[in-house]
Amino acid sequence: MILDNKSKFLYKIFENKDIQELQILTPFITLYGFEVIQKIFNTKTKLLLSDRVEKILGINEELKYKNQLKQTFLARKFAEVIQKIEVKSTLQKNLSILNIIDKNSITSVQGNFDLSLAGLGKIVSNNYYTNLVVKNEREFINIFNDLWNMPTNEDLKSKITDYLKKIYEEKSPEFIYFFTLYKIFENILDNFDEDKIINSRTGFKNTVIWNKLFNFQKDAVIGAIEKLEKYNGCIIADSVGLGKTFEALAIIKYYELKNNKVLVLTPKKLRENWNIYRINDKRNILAEDRFNYDILNHTDLNREKGYSGEINLETINWGNYDLIVIDESHNFRNANFKKEKKSRYQKLLEDIIKSGIKTKVLMLSATPVNNRLNDLKNQIAFITEDNDKAFTDYGIKSIETTLRIAQAKFNQWMELPEKEKSTKKLLEMLNFDYFKLLDLVTIARSRKHIEKYYNTSNIGKFPQRLKPINIKTAIDNENIIYIEDINNTIKKLILAAYSPLKYLYPSKREEYAKKYDSELGEGKVFRQVDRENALIDLMRVNLLKRMESSINSFTITISKLINKYEEILNKIENYKNIEDISILDINEDDEIEGLIGEKIKVLVKDIDTIRWKQDLKEDLALLKSLLLKTQRITPQKDNKLKNLKTIIENKNKNPINPNNKKVIIFTAFADTANYLYENISIWAKENFNIESCLITGSGNNKCTLNISKDMNNLLINFSPISKERNKIDPSANKEIDILIATDCISEGQNLQDCDYLINYDIHWNPVRIIQRFGRIDRIGSKNEKIQLVNFWPDMELDEYINLENRVTGRMVLLDISATGDDNVINQEKATLFYRLKQLKELQEKVIDLEEIDGTITLTDLTLSNFKMDLIEYLKTNPNLKTYPTGIHSTLLSDDNKGVIFCVKLLKEEKSNYPLHPYYLVYVDENNEVKLNFNNTKIILDLYKNLTFNHTLDEKAISLLKDKTKNYKEMKPIVEKLKIAIDSIIEKKEEVGIKSLFSRGDINFSNEFNTFEDFEIISFLVVQ
Incomplete structure (x- = not known):
């Protein structure tokens, strides 16, 4: 048989x-x-x-x-x-x-x-x-x-x-979380295998820079090199204070050891941060590594001749760089394309990245996304050489389409009622491929992530943030002038000196449009007339800001404006029309009588001078009336300055950390910084015997110590421990205790010897405030506590923000014609509303970028945190890899009762879902799908929060055994699993049908899935 x-x-x-x-x-x-x-x-x-x-x-x-x-x-x-x-x-x-x-x-x-x-x-x-x-x-x-x-x-x-x-055997909830992560990311773990990514023959691990990195920084370096090798680029978007500069230096050294030519593009104010590590100087703590990269400023991309450092811009071989590192890459968020001359963006993309040898691109920014998700588009174009199909093999059919859909979803989110507008809601709405795109090219970790998932015992912790001290102060102590009076005058200003094209004879407008209008691509034009209108609005805001900064700064600005107006009026009065010449025939360097302006020049003969003179004189009278009042306010009458001195005095008498007298005073304006130095440095020396210094972007630095006024030298003497002064100059024993600075040092500096930071004027973008505080709020600080002090205008914050809003008038972002934003004015109002909410938060506590309500950071949007969690866990738990699928755990919780399932689709099919073929679904106790698989980031966040450090929950285990008769009767959980899988099938079909009616490729499976097409990987029962 x-x-x-x-x-x-x-x-x-x-x-x-x-x-x-x-x-x-x-x-x-x-x-x-x-x-x-x-x-x-x-x-x-x-x-x-x-x-x-x-x-x-x-x-x-x-x-x-x-x-x-x-x-x-x-x-x-x-x-x-x-x-x-x-x-x-x-x-x-x-x-x-x-x-x-x-x-x-x-x-x-x-x-x-x-x-x-x-x-x-x-x-x-x-x-x-x-x-x-x-x-x-x-x-x-x-x-x-x-x-x-x-x-x-x-x-x-x-x-x-x-x-x-x-x-x-019973497993802990934490184990199941990491097992789930392992299965999800199993196929990409090689991307994080140090030995496979790093070529050991380069000697990279013997370098000074590699051995100075903390473990979390080494992980970022490995991850970035992997992305540079695989995708040709990477954006490191770690939070403020996590050391992106050192991470980038390590990456640079790795490629230099492979004989690659490297260019660092940096904002001018940060140039010295990079230059110090490549020169033969005792302050260079990385001298042994012999860095040899080139450095150019962002602004050098606009120049065609002259020198930047030792580089001749006329003869430089732009196309000969293997790696470009762009510091503060968010400065390239906007792709401006100009008719006559290449913009910085064009120059970088076309002459450096696209031309010559293949160029890898590393970008550094704590804020690569501002308030538009589309901000990433132009930065990613550097990585892909503007090839929209570059990531087709990775499930991104069109980068432009992916980002356009994400932007549309973001716009919908912005219009939601206030109660519904949460980061969680945005994550639910965004398209899968946006997450996948971010995952391909970005590394983003938050301060909380580092604290939670890395052993920082050998580094030290972040210091405790004390509640911010908020100070409101009147302009002067004799009530000579009020902020409302100044605002009313500013609103009356026409600012005619800044809008000459407004006064052109109609017959001349076309000539000037030809010369000064910019093409944005796709037939769109940015008119110079619109640019002037925006400039006027910005001037009004700038005047208000200078007044809020210091009455001295405001007075200097008013004086300069008066001089400018008088100069223009003088040129008009003395002009004699000698020759007939067109504006189109005039070059940038021409000096011709009757030519007014700097970058944008106009010929007096082309202007309706009667109208222009009338408006200029009207402005001039208002400016002179302001000056008469502000000149009366001497330093002795300056109420804000008096308050600052009181704070410094209290800090010296009652330090928050033993014997720490150090204070950083930030201001947005060099005029204010100079004014403060003049009135603080001698006073502090005489009263407390402490030294002060001044650092501004202009380079006119000052110090009460008889030392070099070079910026790096001043910072070393202000923060000698963090800057390792003992290795540079062991004999130095004097220190600077008061540092007065502009935002030229608000990024990229470790000044953690200091524990006290004062914002003498409030930057209305909270990101800037957090970046400033990041100079002292750093891991490994010797200080137990740190203090933030904010000076505010003498009025309610709502009133001040509204005042700014009124001053800006109809100001909108004029580059929006290229961004796909439909309702810019509403978006601007929403931005103002968020600024108000964020600034109010900052009055109560110091927060991280990713904690600011309404602010979207890459740490919200990428899955890199979870991958790094897994890598760290595997280092001590390698046997995780040997466990079979289908396992579970359980825990008790007051909230979130239900089951989190991880399943795998067994049939081979293409998908742009970032975890495909794995899917996560959370079904609640009432058999409702609480979080569908498109809520990947939210489910993983919930999973992590529920299970972190959660060992075996004996009560939960006993309860589940009772309910299931020792796991024999699993029908209630199987029912939830069916609901979870049905929701995946339903959602996938919905996405497929939607794709039929959208631009781009159709995302539709050949046949519908069934329950049997999915395999259970793991599940967590929350009781």
């Missing part, structure tokens, strides 16, 4: 037999096959297995039974049986033997069976089975005995038991 499992089935051979002994040689046995024939193992049994032990978990044809979630119950039962029988491995392949010995007969089966449901004939299989049944043939017993006694056999009892334990 032949058992083919079509009409005659193997499992029936065991029926109605009084079995005394069993001998089985088979490739494998599965849990589900065991469930069918478990009773036969109550007798003496010898089991020989020729295949992998891991087959116990089941074969593909049994996956729908795996989704019944009985693995734990069956594994425990099977483990009990294994202890009672004998089981060995064998090298004998392609042969199966079954000998059933009972009282009266021997039944033998020889063929190709296994002990799965398919092999037993319990389910239909595509495999063809031919198993011959013979009676009372002792030859098969002899064959089995010979195979059983082969010296190459190994006892499998402990191996099988250990594997079964991995299935049935």
Whole structure:
């Protein structure tokens, strides 16, 4: 008789037999096959297995039974049986033997069976089975005995038991979280394998810079090099204070060791931060690494001649760089394309990145996304050389389409009612491929992430942030002038000096449009007239800002404006029309009588001078009236300055950390910084015997110590511990305690010796305030506590923001014609509303960028945090990789009751879902889908928050065992699993149908999925 499992089935051979002994040689046995024939193992049994032990978990044809979630119950039962029988491995392949010995007969089966449901004939299989049944043939017993006694056999009892334990033993919630992450990211773990990414022959790990990095910085370096090699670029968007500059220096050194030519593009104010590490100078703590990169300022991209450092801009070979590092890359958010002369963006993209040799691009920015998700588009274009299809192989069919859809979703989110407008809601709305795109090219970690997931004991912690001190102060102590009076005057100003094109004769407008209008691409034009209108609005804001900064700064500005107006009026009065010349014939350097202006020049003869003079004189009268009042306010009458001195005095008498007298005073304006230095430095020296210094972007630095006024030298002497002064100049013993600076040092500097930072004027963008505070709010600080002090205008914040709003009038972002934003004015109002909310938050506590309500950072949008979590966990828990799928854990929680499932789609199909083929769904206790798989980031955040450091929850385990009868009755959880999988199928079909009606590729599977197309990977039961 032949058992083919079509009409005659193997499992029936065991029926109605009084079995005394069993001998089985088979490739494998599965849990589900065991469930069918478990009773036969109550007798003496010898089991020989020729295949992998891991087959116990089941074969593909049994996956729908795996989704019944009985693995734990069956594994425990099977483990009990294994202890009672004998089981060995064998090298004998392609042969199966079954000998059933009972009282009266021997039944033998020889063929190709296994002990799965398919092999037993319990389910239909595509495999063809031919198993011959013979009676009372002792030859098969002899064959089995010979195979059983082969010296190459190994006892499998402990191996099988250990594997079964991995299935049935209780796991901690944290373990299941990391196991889930492992399965999701398993295929990309090589991307983070240090030894595979870093070429050890370069000697990179012996460099000074590599050995100065903390572990979290090393991880960023490895991740960035992997992305540079694989995708040609990377954006490092770590939060303020995490050391992006040192991370970039390590990456530069790696490529220099490979003989690559490197260019660093930096804002001019940060040039010295980079230059110090490549010069032969005792202040260079990385001198041994012999850095050899070139440095250019962002502004150098606008220049065609002259020198930048030692580089001749006229002869430089722009196309000869292997790697470009762009510091503060958010400055290239906007792609301006000009008609006559290339913009910085064009120059960088076309002359450096696209031309010459293949160029990798590393970008650094804590804020690559501002208030438009589309901000990334132009930065990513540097990586892809503006190839919209560059990431097609990674599931991004069109970068432009991906970002355009994301921007549209963001715009919808901005219009939501205030109660609904949360980061969580935005994450729910965004398209999958946007997350995937970010994941490809960005690395973004937050301060909280570093604190939570890295061992910082050898570094030190972040200091404790004290509640900010907020000071409101009147302009002067004699009530000479009020902020409202100044505002009313500013609103009346026409600012005619800044809008000469407004006064052109109609016949001349076309000539000037030809010369000064800019093409934005796609037929769009940026008119110079519009630019002038925007400039006027910015001037009004600037006047208000200078007044808020210091009355001295405001007075200087008013004086300069008066001089400018008088100069223009003088030129108009003295002009004699000698020659007939067109503005189109005039070059940038021409000096012609009757030519007014600097960058934008106009000929007096082309202007309606009667109208222009009238408006100029009107402005001039208002400016002079302001000046008469402000000149009366001397430093002795300056109320704000008086308050500052009181704060410094209190700080000296009552330091927040032992013997720490250090203070940083930030201001947005060099005029204010100079004014403060003049009035603070001598006073502080005389009263407290402390030294002061002044650092401004103009380079006119000052110090009460007789030392070099170079910026880096001043900073070393202000923060000698963080700047390692002892290695540079061991004999130095004097320190600077008061640092007065503009925002030229608000980024890229570690000044953590200081514990006290004062914002003498408030930057209305909270990001700038946080960046300033990031100079002292750094990991490894010697200070236990740090203090932020903010000066505010003497009025309610709402009133001040509204005042600014009125001053700006109809000011809008004029580059929006290229961004896809539809309702710019509403967006601007929303931005103002968020600024107000954010500034109010900052009055109460110091917060991180990613914590600011309404601010979207890359740490909100990427999955890199979870990958780094996993990598760190695997370092101490490598056995995680050996666990089978289908496992679970449980915990008790007051909220979030339900089950988080991770399932895998078994059918091969293309998808732009970032975790494909894995899907996460959270079903609540009422069998409602609380979070669908498109809420990837939110589910992972929830998973992490629920399980972090969560060991075995014995109460939860006991409760779940009671509910499921020791995991035998899993129907309630299986029901939730069905709901989860149905929601995936439904959502995928919905996405597919939507794609039929959208631009771009159709995202539709050839056939619909079913419950059996998914495999359970893990689940967390929250009770």
